[in-house]
Amino acid sequence: MKPDGPHRPLLDPDLLKAIVAVVDCGGFTAAAARLHSTQSTVSQKIRRLEDLVGHRLLERGSREILPTDAGQALLGHARHLLALNDQILDVMAGAAVGAIVRLGVPEDFVASRATQVLADFSRHHPQVKLEITSGLCSGLVSSYDRGELDLILVKQRRHSRAAVACRPETLAWIDSARHPCLRADPVPLVTFPPRGLYREDIIRAIEAMGRNWRIAYTCSSLNGIQHAVAAGLGISLLPLRTVTRDHAVLGAREGLPTVDDYEIALFHRPAADVTVQALARALADMLDEERHGTGHRGLS
Template structure:
């Protein structure tokens, strides 16, 4: 018996490996045959076939018992693991299908509170589903979805940019620092998301329409960073109404700033998405619909 060529590796039959494990555990071909509801000659044939595949003698057949060789002990270790994995797969398939992963992208201002409670409820009801949740700017989430890196996304967009499972208007507010207002400064300091951020151009266009000069005083890709910068007096910003905190004051019509009503939320998944993705999407639709009511 020689080494197995690397270019022609053996594929080990689980039935042969089960025969090896049973004989080793029983110490006898006769007892192993009874346990496997087979015959001694059949078990012997399976062990010979396995030894041919392995290229090594795996069992020492003594007068009174059967013991694994050193190589046999190595093969036994792998055989037990392979049989255990086979059992795990069979169990997964018999209990409703193999585990799946849902990759869900959500804007930062939706990444806590009601959303995480809903995700926890979904996980309790679907224990075999692995959730991978990413939060970030809508532009990055949309690009990740288009590349196939996300299965389900909630993103903000210009109204009507793309059709989704459902969409909702996104009320916006102009905000300033409650303790240290900055709107009266010249030029007007703006706290903004990075270039190509969804609200950045709206802010600049609105300030220029008032005939006032402006400057970007603070940039952050984090919603928390934008909220803190405005609250601490670094400038004004344009944010969803839900992101207004006690550290902010809302700039109303008296400021001359326009109402921004061109932003919407849209939920996206592919028509071919797994049923579990569609279940989670339906839960999100209900949650967001209740929030709009």
């Protein structure tokens, strides 16, 4: 039987910090340097933590160290507890931070009006500290599922996962305005990496046209995709709002289909606090304004 009440052991934050450092750094040596400790001390802390929780937490391979299933389950909670520990210390030190909201957004929203929405939100909620993480949508969803993010704004196929709010995402086929290459044979394609958004849609559409194709450029950065297309490395499929004057928009005239099965979705947990829900409403309002072409009205 599991001990309960006052007999349950308390997890030492130093032990949690040790396993987070080992996983983030990929090994004990680098983790020891980050923690200003020794490798043997870090190893002892991991063993102590494994004894406390009753599970092996790390797989020590010849090349890399990876968390076990139990270790992966512990990591999200460990990061959350360490963040809470830092928050308590900030408050006790007199910092005017009442809450921390960890938000994940795709790269193309970082430089968009979302930044203005976040600035308005911060002015209306001065006690809230925003921690913003940007990246590929698949990575943001994984971080959210591990408990590392409180709120995410991501792109997904319509209705693939229930969201607290979702809006259609309009996509556009794009070529270079100065160096078009749609007529090249095979057609050069610019895409995100395998399993990245839109990649399979691009390939299926070109094959449906009876055209030969080749992957000419792969990049995980939206900015990289935009510049590659503008430079004439290939055609691609991106959100319409990311098209620039250096792009030529393609469509039915060129034999390319409309791709309309994507949406922008907001996720937070049912028990999210009022601050997270308030930020979610502000972001949902922004999506509505962009959808209907209205100006930014700010927050009330």
